[in-house]
Amino acid sequence: MAKSSNQKLKILYIMKMLLEKTDEENTMTINDMIAELERYGITAERKSIYDDIDALRHYGIDITTRKSKTTEYFVASRVFELPELKLLVDAVQCSKFVTYKKSNELIKKIESLASSHQAALLHRQVYVANRVKAINENIYYNVDRLHVAIAENKQVSFKYFDYDIKKEKRYRKNGELYFVSPYALSWDDENYYLITFSEKYNDFTHYRVDRMTNIEIVDQPRAMLPDNEQFNIVDYSKKVFNMFGGEEETVKLKFDNSLVNAVIDRFGKDVSLDKVDDNSFSIRINVAISSTFFAWLAQFGNKVKILSPESVIEKYKNSIQEILEQYK
Known part of the structure; x- marks a missing residue:
């Protein structure tokens, strides 16, 4: 039988x-x-x-x-060819927001999409152990829950924390729940961020997903964007350097010609490059003024200069001066 x-x-x-x-x-x-x-x-x-x-x-x-x-x-x-599977394995390995345990689980599943002989080739590429990885094991499921909330046009609630000097969690707002209207998830600088809209401030803000706990979908519709505004995650990411926000300004910058690639990498091919002279060009962009924006400029030394507005020039000069003061 x-x-x-x-x-x-x-x-x-x-x-x-x-x-x-x-x-x-x-x-x-x-x-x-x-x-x-x-x-x-x-x-x-x-x-x-x-x-x-x-x-x-x-x-x-x-x-x-x-x-x-x-x-x-x-x-x-097959549905996935070996080079494509290698790319997927590399992406999982490099994903800081995916924990060690979940990384290894995902890679094993990716290997199952190949023959056992090809899987051995993929396995030899796995170097997860020494990479910086997220501590929050729930992040994998948090991301999925947030995607569901966005698709269903619902609010979410959660608790938000930071780590103190003892590496212990310290909840903001004394552990009270946040209630937000989620509009997008963004993977930026190896971290996952939830981008939300606030009716109170009539603006967008964001939260690190790996620092969110007790995430629940709330049976309330999201706050509507003003005047049927369409949220553009690409524009938002260009303005907010590494997700450290600040007051938005229209800034004019002058760059040495050798920095064309760096500018395009940061702002995309649609950015307008205006010739200043034979050795330099300028751009005009909307950015959130923050220490992260200034740090991005500083890496190029004297090959970049803020041309306007004067208020941003002064903030940049003060930022550099504060750093110099530590070495006097």
Whole structure:
């Protein structure tokens, strides 16, 4: 009886063995498949396996043959090719917001999308252990819950914390719940941020997802944006350097020509570059004035200069002076 039950699964086991054991470098013969099926308590004739392979091809699996002394079978293409899987593994490894445990779980699942031989190649690329990773194990599920709230046009509540010098959590607002209207999730500078709209301040703000706990979807619609305004996450990210906000200003900057790539990397190819002279160009951008913006400018030394407004020039000069004061 058990053998008869297994017999009905024969085509599924053939599909499983071809997906798991074969690729362009590793093949199986009909005899290999018969021997493998016997491990599952299934007997099979060659003709029935030919029929099953034809059925799997009609189903959409790219099973190819190669002639040598015998006919060899292998899966020639998959939903994800090996280079694509390598990119996915690299992304998981580099994702600071994904914890060690979840990183390893995700990578194992990615490996299952390849043959066992290709999975070994992926596994040799895994170097998660020494990377800086998030501490909050719930972040993976927090992100999913926040996506649901955004899709359902609902508010969310949560508690928000910082770490103190003892590396212990200290909740803001004495542990009271925040109630916000979520509009987008942004992955910026290796961290996940929830971007929300506040009716009280008529503006957007953001929170680090890995510092949020007790996240719940509230059965209340999100606050509406003023005058049917459309939220543009790309514009928001360009203005807010590394998610450290500040008062928004229109700033004119002059750069040395050698910094064209740095400017385009930061502001995108649509930024307008105006020639100043043979050695420099200027741009006019809206940015949130913050210490992070000033730090971005400072890395270029005397190859960048703020041209206007005067108030931002003074803030930048004061910021540099405060740093110099520490070394007197």
